Amino acid sequence: MKQDLKIVKIGGNIINNEENLRSFLKNFSQINSPKILVHGGGNLATKMAKELGLQPKMVGGRRITDQANLEVVTMVYAGLLNKNIVANLQNNHCNAIGLTGADANTIVAHKRMVKDIDYGFAGDVDKVDAKSIQLFLENGITPVFCAITHNKNGQLLNTNADTIAAEIAKSLGNFYKVELVYCFEKNGVLKSMEDENSVIENIDSTSYQQLKENNTIAEGMLPKMKNCFEALDAGVDSVVIGNPTVITNKDQKFTTLKL
Amino acid sequence: MKQDLKIVKIGGNIINNEENLRSFLKNFSQINSPKILVHGGGNLATKMAKELGLQPKMVGGRRITDQANLEVVTMVYAGLLNKNIVANLQNNHCNAIGLTGADANTIVAHKRMVKDIDYGFAGDVDKVDAKSIQLFLENGITPVFCAITHNKNGQLLNTNADTIAAEIAKSLGNFYKVELVYCFEKNGVLKSMEDENSVIENIDSTSYQQLKENNTIAEGMLPKMKNCFEALDAGVDSVVIGNPTVITNKDQKFTTLKL
Numbered sequence: 352m353k354q355d356l357k358i359v360k361i362g363g364n365i366i367n368n369e370e371n372l373r374s375f376l377k378n379f380s381q382i383n384s385p386k387i388l389v390h391g392g393g394n395l396a397t398k399m400a401k402e403l404g405l406q407p408k409m410v411g412g413r414r415i416t417d418q419a420n421l422e423v424v425t426m427v428y429a430g431l432l433n434k435n436i437v438a439n440l441q442n443n444h445c446n447a448i449g450l451t452g453a454d455a456n457t458i459v460a461h462k463r464m465v466k467d468i469d470y471g472f473a474g475d476v477d478k479v480d481a482k483s484i485q486l487f488l489e490n491g492i493t494p495v496f497c498a499i500t501h502n503k504n505g506q507l508l509n510t511n512a513d514t515i516a517a518e519i520a521k522s523l524g525n526f527y528k529v530e531l532v533y534c535f536e537k538n539g540v541l542k543s544m545e546d547e548n549s550v551i552e553n554i555d556s557t558s559y560q561q562l563k564e565n566n567t568i569a570e571g572m573l574p575k576m577k578n579c580f581e582a583l584d585a586g587v588d589s590v591v592i593g594n595p596t597v598i599t600n601k602d603q604k605f606t607t608l609k610l
Numbered sequence: 611m612k613q614d615l616k617i618v619k620i621g622g623n624i625i626n627n628e629e630n631l632r633s634f635l636k637n638f639s640q641i642n643s644p645k646i647l648v649h650g651g652g653n654l655a656t657k658m659a660k661e662l663g664l665q666p667k668m669v670g671g672r673r674i675t676d677q678a679n680l681e682v683v684t685m686v687y688a689g690l691l692n693k694n695i696v697a698n699l700q701n702n703h704c705n706a707i708g709l710t711g712a713d714a715n716t717i718v719a720h721k722r723m724v725k726d727i728d729y730g731f732a733g734d735v736d737k738v739d740a741k742s743i744q745l746f747l748e749n750g751i752t753p754v755f756c757a758i759t760h761n762k763n764g765q766l767l768n769t770n771a772d773t774i775a776a777e778i779a780k781s782l783g784n785f786y787k788v789e790l791v792y793c794f795e796k797n798g799v800l801k802s803m804e805d806e807n808s809v810i811e812n813i814d815s816t817s818y819q820q821l822k823e824n825n826t827i828a829e830g831m832l833p834k835m836k837n838c839f840e841a842l843d844a845g846v847d848s849v850v851i852g853n854p855t856v857i858t859n860k861d862q863k864f865t866t867l868k869l
Binding site (some may be wrong): 369399402403404419422425427428429430433434435438439441442446447448450451453454455456483486490492499501503504505507508568596 | 617658661662663678681685686687688689690691693694696698700701705706707708709710712713715719741742745749751758762763764765766
């Protein structure tokens with residue numbers, strides 16, 4: 352039987368608030384199985400870019416990463432955020448290691464092709480090296496990934512953290528029983544955006560099609576759900592979507608996706 | 611017989627110049643034995659601190675690290691510099707991993723005690739975890755350390771890169787035949803500072819005492835040499851001091867320290 356592996360992705364709602372982050376990392380440390388953390392950048396990179404006199408450019412919620420902004424996200428994501436998270440986890444007796452995709456060549460990506468929009472140094476993932484991630488896990492080391500990858504030719508690339516989490520999950524599905532957990536600001540996928548309690552507790556491939564057709568799942572949730580079902584198709588056991596406490600407390604509503 | 615291990619420390623003269631750095635990393639990648647790189651920060655942290663409106667404070671060549679400056683060195687050393695070095699090494703087919711002392715709990719330090727001067731978040735090394743560094747080396751992964759450690763209680767600490775290199779060398783001396791290489795702007799320890807060719811090629815404990823007594827070794831070189839001989843005393847096989855090309859080209863003058 353495969354060993355459990357929990358892969359948890361956190362975003363701005365946790366990263367932007369010191370108290371939320373501290374409390375989340377304490378809970379995360381208490382997960383007993385092997386685990387991996389993937390973190391987004393929150394609003395700190397935008398703040399830092401402004402302080403340095405740069406104009407952050409966003410199109411459709413995605414950052415346009417020119418050379419100067421790539422330097423900022425490398426500093427903020429891989430330096431300030433990632434290393435403070437690692438030091439905090441060490442304090443919680445979780446033997447963490449902070450990684451970009453360049454470290455131990457864990458995630459290779461390519462610069463996104465220019466079609467309508469030139470996203471600059473934005474990376475689309477080609478390959479996750481499951482073997483080096485397993486080396487860490489098997490030695491009791493918890494990988495903490497930030498949203499930076501590389502192209503194996505010396506170029507760092509800014510890469511969507513949701514995608515990184517899904518790609519890591521897919522690469523490890525052959526070796527572990529993987530639960531991929533997306534923590535965000537809501538309690539799960541909601542029937543009605545206005546009602547926080549309207550959590551859809553279970554979604555499978557059939558109900559997913561229905562929820563798309565009747566527009567319950569739309570806009571920002573669409574790419575997220577697409578990532579999730581691709582991960583399930585590739586051998587990930589289950590995907591959980593919920594608020595940050597879902598990683599240790601299951602006495603609440605959250606959404607579970609299974610094929 | 612112990613396997614060879616080369617530990618190389620580079621400082622500002624390489625870090626501050628993109629062309630020097632690229633050429634050094636190409637040479638470093640060609641070292642056949644297991645190897646570790648330790649890099650200082652150069653002047654980029656000072657530049658970044660100024661851009662962010664901070665006043666960098668130095669006393670006797672050492673940085674006073676308040677909270678704001680700690681954030682800057684964490685961004686610049688562990689983020690921008692470390693990750694670009696790692697990506698560059700990957701391009702040179704060297705499977706590098708970028709580390710602070712917090713990562714995999716490799717280097718634990720304590721905040722320097724306040725005597726005459728409060729250095730702020732400056733760390734003095736307590737313990738290097740040889741076991742986790744060996745895990746990387748034995749799996750063909752090359753650790754790249756920046757000058758940041760942690761205190762195991764969630765606090766990152768700015769730590770002298772020369773010292774980090776020496777402490778890592780000391781911790782691994784039991785398991786490897788360690789050559790510790792300090793690359794700097796001169797060709798080695800010089801008899802006369804004005805004459806770049808006056809390299810003292812060999813120094814042992816006896817000649818070291820003489821060189822101190824007759825003031826050939828003085829000022830900035832004194833703490834560096836003290837680190838070196840402490841490393842030799844602790845089981846490091848040899849220490850080399852020379853210009854950056856010394857790591858692959860031994861057809862030139864450089865200084866070798868042995869007990």
